[in-house]
Amino acid sequence: MANECRIAAGGMRGRALPATVLLMAVLGSAHAADLKITAEFRPSALDPGHNAFVNTTPQSGYCAQHPSLCKKGDFTIDTGMNVENRRLYGGGTDPREKWYLAVDGNWRDVTVRNANNHELKARLRLFLVGMQWGLPSDGSAPGTNGASSGGCRGRIGVVTSGWYRYAWDVPEGSRVCVFSPFSSTDRVARYLAFSIGYHLETPNPLQAQDGQYTGSVTYTVGNGQQIDLGQGDYSDSELTLQLLLDVFHDFQVRFASDAPSVQLAPDGGWSQWIDHGRPPARLRQELPFHLTTSMDFSMKLRCEHDAGIGCGIRNTRDDAVVPVDVEVTIPGMSNTHDGRPAQDTPLLPDDARAPRFTPDGYLMQRRSTLRFTAGSEAVTEMLKSPGSQWQGNMTVVFDANP
Structure with a gap:
């Protein structure tokens, strides 16, 4: 321009x-769930000092379902992924058959580029994982026994006759968190869906060209992967977060x-x-x-x-x-x-x-x-x-x- x-x-x-806005597509890999994370910058005459991107991604997942259980600034998105045949067993010593979460909570660097190949740097990290368990026909929710390990902090669970939802806050780092169910618990979940909460640090838009910047970060999902919800059959092996940052300069x-x-x-x-x-x-x-x-x-x-x-x-x-x-x-x-x-x-x-x-x-x-x-x-x-x-x-x- x-x-x-x-x-x-x-x-x-x-x-x-005239300014030109071009979209550069990012393609997902096979057996991967792709989620779009969108944000935009528009200058404001009412706030001349405004110099940050505003998140425009529709809220979904745990904080959309239970906003009273989330803090200001918490943002979650439904992954659309699920885990079947997830055993929850109070006996035995395998932690992955307990209430289990292993997740990469480190900050990840993301390079985003526009149609002119101009680069900006962003950072993203997962700070929360929300889960929904299908309950047996009697609607009984599995309980917990003792304290959790690994540093994750649980949020209040919500139960109905058909499902049980809860979430864990994830500190920075690669975390493995375990919470034991009652010793008498031994069941296989009909269905387990999950959402993620993320923090996104965006670059200074005043130094960006007009247009749309795209980039992505991918997490492996499954048994022993970067996002591991315990032993089970996972619908997807990867979760790709596509960043689309729109800049509308004046x-x-x-x-x-x-x-x-x-x-x-x-x-x-x-x-x-x-x-x-x-x-x-x-x-x-x-x-x-x-x-x-x-x-x-x-x-x-x-x-x-x-x-x-x-x-x-x-x-x-x-x-x-x-x-x-x-x-x-x-x-x-x-x-x-x-x-x-x-x-x-x-x-x-x-x-x-x-x-x-x-x-x-x-x-x-x-x-x-x-x-x-x-x-x-x-x-x-x-x-x-x-x-x-x-x-x-x-x-x-x-x-x-x-």
């Missing part, structure tokens, strides 16, 4: 290219006129030169504009007439060219290369040296300035040709792509 403004002695015109550059012109003049006007013959030290003109943005962008310069390392204006009489320096000031933005404020930052027709800026927050109609300056050497050269006219086109590109 880029905005261009073309600047000339006779005028300037602007053009905004980006607009507005000038006071549809066709503004830049007329270089001395500080204080031409009277010192006209009345006293004193040559001006420089010629310059400031061109104000208003910027609305919630994203990073670079500023690139294009020249009709090259002059050294920058742009210049040409004498229409003899084709001589003198340099004109171009600088930009944008309050509320910083240079991503060195962290300095975007103040009097030079623009050059060298993309490798193009400054890239990042906003402190959502900037709305922020008054900014482009300044054009012909220095003393340029002025000396221009004064050698009394009555001459100097002009040239310069294009300033506001580029949100890297």
Whole structure:
């Protein structure tokens, strides 16, 4: 996405290219359950400091079924997976025939990319597993005996005539948690479904391009795997969580006129030169504009007439060219290369040296300035040709792509 403004002695015109949102599909593997986790960022005029993704995944699973048993910020999603022939046995020594949970509760790094292959980093971890057991026809729920091991904390169970639901909070790390049923318990569950709770840390959306970012993280599921609910027959061997992060930036550059012109003049006007013959030290003109943005962008310069390392204006009489320096000031933005404020930052027709800026927050109609300056050497050269006219086109590109 880029905005261009073309600047000339006779005028300037602007053009905004529309943002493009592309979806890059992520395919699941065989015998795997795929769940979509969605979040989005939209700048808010009511909260300019807002710089985080908002979870838009529909709540399901344990916390949707029993919200009173979940804390603010808890979020669960139904996996759609189940375990059959799950034996729950109070006798014996096999922990996987008890109330059992082994889960990878470590933070997992997830790389997400957009259609332009721009990368961001996210992190995700499982912090809760909710389970639903089918009960026998008499509706009796199996009990528990003693304390659990492994560090997982149980939440209150909910029972009806047909099922029993409960959940375990999972601390960070690879945990194996066991809770013994009554010693007399010996039954095989008709059906066991489960949901997961996750914490998601997302990147700073102000540094992201417009569009959708996708990535995934996969957990193995089953006997002895990263998610293990005990001995049984599992419907799927993998659980893939697909991240879809949508970024809807606001980006607009507005000038006071549809066709503004830049007329270089001395500080204080031409009277010192006209009345006293004193040559001006420089010629310059400031061109104000208003910027609305919630994203990073670079500023690139294009020249009709090259002059050294920058742009210049040409004498229409003899084709001589003198340099004109171009600088930009944008309050509320910083240079991503060195962290300095975007103040009097030079623009050059060298993309490798193009400054890239990042906003402190959502900037709305922020008054900014482009300044054009012909220095003393340029002025000396221009004064050698009394009555001459100097002009040239310069294009300033506001580029949100890297």
